[in-house]
Structure formats: structure tokens, C-alpha cells
Amino acid sequence: MSFAPQIKIPATYMRGGTSKGVFFNLVDLPERCQQPGEARDKMLLRVIGSPDPYGKQTDGMGGATSSTSKTVILSTSDKQDHDVDYLFGQVAIDKAFVDWSGNCGNLTAAVGSFAINAGLVDATRIPQNGICTVRIWQKNIEKTIVAQVPITNGLVQETGDFELDGVTFAAAEVPVEFIAPVDPSEAMFPTGNIVDELEVPGIGTFQATMINAGIPTIFLNADEIGYQGTELQDDINNDPAALTRFETIRAYGAIKMGLISEISEAAKRQHTPKVAFVAPAKSYRSSSGKSITEHDIDLNVRALSMGKLHHAMMGTAAVAIGTAAAIPGTLVNLAAGGGECSSVTFGHPSGTLKVGAKTNLLGANWTVNKVIMSRSARVLMEGWVRIPADSF
Known part of the structure; x- marks a missing residue:
């Protein structure tokens, strides 16, 4: 009896705010996973280790909590005045389900640094020293987010003395601005009432x-x-x-x-x-x-x-x-x-x-x-994540 071999997919494991997740560059995904649909969802479920009836995600990258069962797919943005498109997938732990209905504000703090490291931000916009303003299009909710990423000697500065409750170690501060999170044409209060x-x-x-x-x-x-x-x-x-x-x-x-x-x-x-x-x-x-x-x-x-x-x-x-x-x-x-x-x-x-x-x-x-608000972010591991070739 033969079994499918494992394949490896370029990925980066990152902490953003009080969450962590697996980050992908869209062009690095298997071809049939570069479009939304069943294949992509199955791939992400296997990467994270879901569904897991034991609730541990032992056979995957997930950490068995809502804060650590997360995935991100980034790509160069074709939207005017934006650098990167950010798509977030919240992976269920005990169900075969990826929820694409919202954003993760914590992982947003890591989007800017990943985008810079992955070459998704125009090099002319990255200072040798100072702050790189990364303009993010959040595709799940179709909103603009701006991350102010510190740069030292041309590289993302991840270490620092900014303390964020919920995160054990200090890191570099990353101010994040959620621009017009409610479009004027939308109802901030869907019922029409504040209470x-x-x-x-x-x-x-x-x-x-x-x-x-x-x-x-x-x-x-x-x-x-x-x-x-x-x-x-x-x-x-x-x-x-x-x-x-x-x-x-x-x-x-x-x-x-x-x-x-x-x-x-x-x-x-x-x-x-x-x-x-x-x-x-x-x-x-x-x-x-x-x-x-x-x-x-x-x-x-x-x-x-x-x-x-x-x-x-x-x-x-x-x-x-x-x-x-x-x-x-x-x-x-x-x-x-x-x-x-x-x-x-x-x-x-x-x-x-x-x-x-x-x-x-x-x-x-x-x-x-x-x-x-201010958050922080840090690369935890980078390289490849491996999953069985017949997972998706």
C-alpha cells in the first residue's frame, strides 16, 4: 500500500499582538490553493492540524486556542495607494471549517513586517532607518489599515522595549491605524440604536x-x-x-x-x-x-x-x-x-x-x-511547513 509523500510550502510563523499564526505569500501556495475554495481551506486545516477531536492540534501548527489557530495570506495589492492585500483565515479547532468573515487585528501588526521581508512593499518606500508606512488592504472586510513598521539599517526592527500585556517579552512598538473601519455608507449600529x-x-x-x-x-x-x-x-x-x-x-x-x-x-x-x-x-x-x-x-x-x-x-x-x-x-x-x-x-x-x-x-x-492602538510583532520561525500531498 502506498501513501502520498509530504510536500513543503514556504511559510513564516509569526506573533502579532497577542496572537500568532502561519503566514503565506499567495504566490508560494500550491497553484490550486491560490484561489479561494475547498482546496485552500483543506490545505490550511491540515497546516494548522484541524479538525482535531482531541482539541490539541498536536499534528499541526495550531496552538489549540482561538489566538493561535490562525492563518494569513498576503499578496501585492493592485488597489491604488495600498502596498499589500491581507486575507485572514480563522481555523476552527474541532471542526473542518475556516472562517473568512472577519479580520484579526492582532495579526495585523505582523502584516507590515512580513510584507517588507517578502518583498511585497516597494523598496523605494523603505527607509534605511526610520519608519516604513505599510498601507494594508484588509480583504476580508475591505478596509484600509496602516502599520508603522520601525526600520534599522534597512531591516525590520523587531526587538525593543515596548511591553504589551498578554505577551511575555518586550518588542518593538508597531502603531496600527484602522482607517474608517465603518464606511459612511454602512450602518455602524445595524439596528439603528446605540442600545x-x-x-x-x-x-x-x-x-x-x-x-x-x-x-x-x-x-x-x-x-x-x-x-x-x-x-x-x-x-x-x-x-x-x-x-x-x-x-x-x-x-x-x-x-x-x-x-x-x-x-x-x-x-x-x-x-x-x-x-x-x-x-x-x-x-x-x-x-x-x-x-x-x-x-x-x-x-x-x-x-x-x-x-x-x-x-x-x-x-x-x-x-x-x-x-x-x-x-x-x-x-x-x-x-x-x-x-x-x-x-x-x-x-x-x-x-x-x-x-x-x-x-x-x-x-x-x-x-x-x-x-x-499600538501592538508588536516578531518572526518566530521561517522556512517551510510540510503537509501530506493528498491533504487538499
Whole structure:
């Protein structure tokens, strides 16, 4: 009996923000995987090690969490005033499914450095020393993102003293700007309200701010769902009943936001929307043991990703947090004290994060010009990833 040999595909394993994933240059993929479709999805599933009924992804590059089961495909952009096209695939752990419905804000921080190293950015735009502005077209959500990548002696500067809660070691700071994350023609608040009553059969009715900025997100008040807002991962993820409640809330919120039409569709759209809960600033001890006082933050936010409480905060959810905080009357804004908030520092399970947003009210509709935050990124390994030739 004969078996297919392994093939090798050029790839780079990178950390971006508080996530990590496998990065590919589109032209390096097997020819039939250079187009969207079944072959590409199967290839990425095998690279990451999914579906894995054991939930470990031992036979792949995934790390068995939503933050580490990620893939990125980059290519030279043909869109005017952009350098690189960025396509993100969130790979399910226990299912044969790749979700292309949203972006990963954390891995965005690594896109610029990969693009420079891969020759996807025009060499004339890369200074010998200074900052290279990488203009990214995020293909999943069709938005512009700008990454400011530090350059030293013509090379990407990855080491530095910038500390990001949720990441153990310091690195070089990479400011990231999400430009107009909500197009003026789109509804930032799909229901038309900044606060809704979200009815979830069998569970209850809750106040909710449902916003589409960065990534579709449903914000709830922590106290309405029985939490303090200072919870860590084990407080939520070790409670199967709680996870089931959150998933049910997410599904009904997705219907109200117009993202799906039937509850059953939520299982095939795991990446979006996100569910998060907010609470006024309160002291707690982070997952690393760091003491976070109520004076360090404006509010607490906890968010779930792919059915589990996130160990820090998704970058795209941070965009939603910053945007909602800047709009008076949203649950996020009220948790932060209300009024005008051009920037907020919020507490998450691993520590704190500051995010700023510039919003405007045009007639009856809110728009956001940009959302800014700082992340860091680093190449962990580069070379080839190997998978059986008959995987796709």
C-alpha cells in the first residue's frame, strides 16, 4: 500500500499582538490553493492540524486556542495607494471549517513586517532607518489599515522595549491605524440604536450595544449576566453552561444584527460576531499576577472568541471598544463614565490596553475616521511547513 509523500510550502510563523499564526505569500501556495475554495481551506486545516477531536492540534501548527489557530495570506495589492492585500483565515479547532468573515487585528501588526521581508512593499518606500508606512488592504472586510513598521539599517526592527500585556517579552512598538473601519455608507449600529433590548429565549432579555466597527460585536453589561467584569479565563471557560449561554446570546445577537437569518447558521460563523461584557473600573489581579487598580483603567472589558473567553483582547474587538467608548450613551461609553472619550484604557484578563478613536455624528448616523492602538510583532520561525500531498 502506498501513501502520498509530504510536500513543503514556504511559510513564516509569526506573533502579532497577542496572537500568532502561519503566514503565506499567495504566490508560494500550491497553484490550486491560490484561489479561494475547498482546496485552500483543506490545505490550511491540515497546516494548522484541524479538525482535531482531541482539541490539541498536536499534528499541526495550531496552538489549540482561538489566538493561535490562525492563518494569513498576503499578496501585492493592485488597489491604488495600498502596498499589500491581507486575507485572514480563522481555523476552527474541532471542526473542518475556516472562517473568512472577519479580520484579526492582532495579526495585523505582523502584516507590515512580513510584507517588507517578502518583498511585497516597494523598496523605494523603505527607509534605511526610520519608519516604513505599510498601507494594508484588509480583504476580508475591505478596509484600509496602516502599520508603522520601525526600520534599522534597512531591516525590520523587531526587538525593543515596548511591553504589551498578554505577551511575555518586550518588542518593538508597531502603531496600527484602522482607517474608517465603518464606511459612511454602512450602518455602524445595524439596528439603528446605540442600545437595544436583546431578547434571548430561555435565557433572558439584556441591554446590548451591537456595533459593526473593526468586527461585529455585541456588548453586554457584566452585572446583567451575573459577572463582575474582572473575570479571568478559567472563571468562564471552565463553566460549560456559561459558554452555552454566551453562544446562544451570540446567535440571537447575530440575527438582530442581520448577520444571519437562522439560528443554525451561527455554528458556521464562529468568528463573528464577538460577544463582550463591560463593567466600570474595578481593581483585579491579571492572569500573570499583575495588580491592576481601578485608577489604571477607565473600564473593564472581557470578550469571547470562538466560544471561549479570550486571554487578552482581540485587536478588532479593541477597535469596537474604542469606537463605542467615543460615542455617548453606548454601554461601553457608560461603563467608562459617560461623556466624551477620545481614548480609553480598559482592563482585560492579561492587563490593560489603550485605544483611541475619532468619531463624528453626521446627521443621525455615527462615523469613525480612525482607531489607533499600538501592538508588536516578531518572526518566530521561517522556512517551510510540510503537509501530506493528498491533504487538499
